[in-house]
Amino acid sequence: MANIVLLGAPIEAGAGRRGCAMGPAAYRTAGLAEDLRALGHTVTDLGDAVPDDTGPIEAPFSHLKALPTVAGWTRSLHRHAQDLARGPALPIYMGGDHALSMGTVTGHAAAAAELGRPQFVLWLDAHADFNTLESSPSGNLHGTPLAFACGQEGFDSMLGGPLPASIDPHNVCIIGLRSVDGVERDLLRASDVTAHDMRAIDEHGIATLLKEFLNRVAAANGLLHVSLDVDFIDPEIAPAVGTTVPGGATFREAHLAMEILHDSGLVSSLDLVELNPFLDIRGLTARLMLDLTASLFGRQVLDRPTRSY
Numbered sequence: 001m002a003n004i005v006l007l008g009a010p011i012e013a014g015a016g017r018r019g020c021a022m023g024p025a026a027y028r029t030a031g032l033a034e035d036l037r038a039l040g041h042t043v044t045d046l047g048d049a050v051p052d053d054t055g056p057i058e059a060p061f062s063h064l065k066a067l068p069t070v071a072g073w074t075r076s077l078h079r080h081a082q083d084l085a086r087g088p089a090l091p092i093y094m095g096g097d098h099a100l101s102m103g104t105v106t107g108h109a110a111a112a113a114e115l116g117r118p119q120f121v122l123w124l125d126a127h128a129d130f131n132t133l134e135s136s137p138s139g140n141l142h143g144t145p146l147a148f149a150c151g152q153e154g155f156d157s158m159l160g161g162p163l164p165a166s167i168d169p170h171n172v173c174i175i176g177l178r179s180v181d182g183v184e185r186d187l188l189r190a191s192d193v194t195a196h197d198m199r200a201i202d203e204h205g206i207a208t209l210l211k212e213f214l215n216r217v218a219a220a221n222g223l224l225h226v227s228l229d230v231d232f233i234d235p236e237i238a239p240a241v242g243t244t245v246p247g248g249a250t251f252r253e254a255h256l257a258m259e260i261l262h263d264s265g266l267v268s269s270l271d272l273v274e275l276n277p278f279l280d281i282r283g284l285t286a287r288l289m290l291d292l293t294a295s296l297f298g299r300q301v302l303d304r305p306t307r308s309y
């Protein structure tokens with residue numbers, strides 16, 4: 001059984017619309033800690049992180065939105081993640097928009113470098129989040145965290161200096177892609193990142209794609225950070241997200257991915273990002289994210305309750 005810590009990251013400044021700041025509260029109300037305890041795990045809720053006060057930061061490009069706020073969150077979450085990664089517990093970061101991964105992924109990368117172990121990242125998302133500050137068409141920083149964590153240039157303002165350790169793009173796998181910006185696509189193709197779009201899932205099945213990657217993590221004795229974006233899932237069943245793209249993972253594809261991750265025993269940290277409870281329908285998406293998390297922590301198909309809608 002796992003020793004799990006929950007840390008809220010109520011950041012919404014990286015997203016184009018407000019509401020993700022309510023995410024951690026929704027996870028608590030829906031009963032994330034209770035669900036994980038029911039599976040036999042020890043769960044400690046550390047409450048919500050607070051962003052650093054960075055003082056004024058001049059944005060290198062004028063279209064970037066809320067850069068000082070996102071930098072403040074990045075610095076705070078980087079420190080929290082590095083501390084938690086050094087400890088015995090498995091952290092779940094309850095977001096918050098995807099900009100929170102700028103701090104969590106880089107914090108875990110720094111801790112992995114101290115241990116001399118390779119840090120792997122599984123990015124379950126409709127988007128690659130591989131824009132640089134320069135290439136971002138929208139200026140919304142939740143579209144940039146993977147580029148930042150992989151050491152792309154131009155991000156020094158986020159941590160106030162260079163990254164202590166970046167993620168080797170060869171150790172990154174994106175699954176669920178269906179919306180990538182023009183320049184972002186070029187950056188992604190030029191990188192070593194493994195990127196599986198929805199067509200790859202259709203043709204090969206998510207199990208094949210995921211197991212291929214997990215075999216690499218295991219062979220390298222790697223640590224594995226999973227970043228689960230609500231928009232990985234089809235918006236028909238997960239409407240509470242500001243960036244819906246049709247044609248996402250189905251209920252069973254998403255659960256199967258979580259079940260395979262659980263079986264692998266490789267996951268060492270988890271982000272739950274982009275839940276926007278303001279856009280939800282009677283808590284549907286929050287509950288789905290809880291159920292997916294429960295699958296990742298050992299709930300099995302046969303444990304599923306019968307429910308009326």
Ligand SMILES: [Mn+2]
Nearest residue numbers: 098125129229
């Ligand atoms: Mn994302």
